[in-house]
Amino acid sequence: MRKALATIVAVTVAFLSTTGSSWAQRKAEPGTFDYYVLSLSWSPTYCAKEESQGNPDQCGVDRKFGFVVHGLWPQYSAGGYPANCTRDRSVPKAVVDQTMPIMPSVGLIVHQWQKHGTCTGLNATDYFARIRTAYEKVKIPAEFHSTASGLSVPATQVERLFVQANPGLTPESVAVVCSKRDVAEVRLCMDKDLGFVACGEKVVDRCRRDAILSAAR
Template sequence: MTTASFRANARRRLLPGLAALAILAGCGDGAEGETQASTTKPAVSTGQTASATRLPQGSGFDFYVLSLSWSPSWCAGNDPNGRTEQCDVGADNGFVVHGLWPQNERGYPEFCQTDEPDRVSNAIGREVIDIMPSMGLIGHQWRKHGSCSGLSQRDYFALVAAAREKIAIPVELQRPTRELRRAPLAVEDAFIASNPGLERRMMAATCRSGDLQEVRICLSKTDLSFRACPEVDRDSCRARDIAIPPVP
């Protein structure tokens, strides 16, 4: 998906009367026009986050973890034949949203009781399908994590979209056409350079079987500002270097 189409989809997704609609409007003059227009800086910097009153306010946890999965690694290990939407031939996915996880300073809640339905409707799911490219993934993330946010499905997925809008993917990690090898700390440094206010103590680059798995970024539950998260940071990959498989 091109940057222009990502921006257009994000606008369409966030416009129709959700409680979180003012998220982008509250970022200051011109913020919407800057969203993902430049991949070297975030749409919302940590010092200029949207007003907390404009964000759907979750409860029952301490902060969020935005997990960005490196799709080529996931597909190689879980769906090499491309049977899912995420891994289908031509899907062209790099970093995708694995989830927005309610997190505590120690541990995290999961599979919580809620009055919301277990199933996520197509109408809601299609609002985030460009950043979470599988209805199966969307449904699972709601049941395991979104149900613990204290939010409605609609508000939760609007917040997922707002969190993803905040993060700029480093240019070199957007859609590499050949395998890269990087130290995990170098991956973190690339995100730090592209997202003012982000620090190593606020994130983790994880790996599995020698490949980049995810980049996890900790965000305040009130305004999605970057925040420290020692337990998450300790999960950073300790390998000297890891492979970053190319986008097909």
């Protein structure tokens, strides 16, 4: 019995050593990725969730954000992304203060650095500077500057409005993501120099036909 078990273990190890090479090549290494996804979160949808009420910086009664940054994520063209490349969770307070106007959550800032920023090959200061630069390169369509309660735009038009507002942006560079029937995020694909590029595999629209972007909270 022990000999048979040893044989099974040996065969299993041999199998993994021959088939696992592709996995090893995909091991997350800082700076090894193909392009970025800049994810812009529609704040009214986020703040409508019960679990979001504990974030007064973004969802307090006096906070009227529209599109804010969810993250800047390194991506692989073939699909997937590197994550948690180091255990570093430290973000300088000055960097947090500079980033809060467009990413209004300390917890989110720290989480994005640990999960995504550590895989860019940048330090925390340069990563969040890159986020701010990426955000500044995107023109938010005028239709979304107001979060008045009467705002209601079909999800199918959100992508078109972003493309119209941003020269060089194409439908292949944008993905709209919804939570049930509410637009939650717009994801824009950018190269390492922050120019617009076509998205890779699995960065696609995820919305129902009847989904809308609204400001109701």
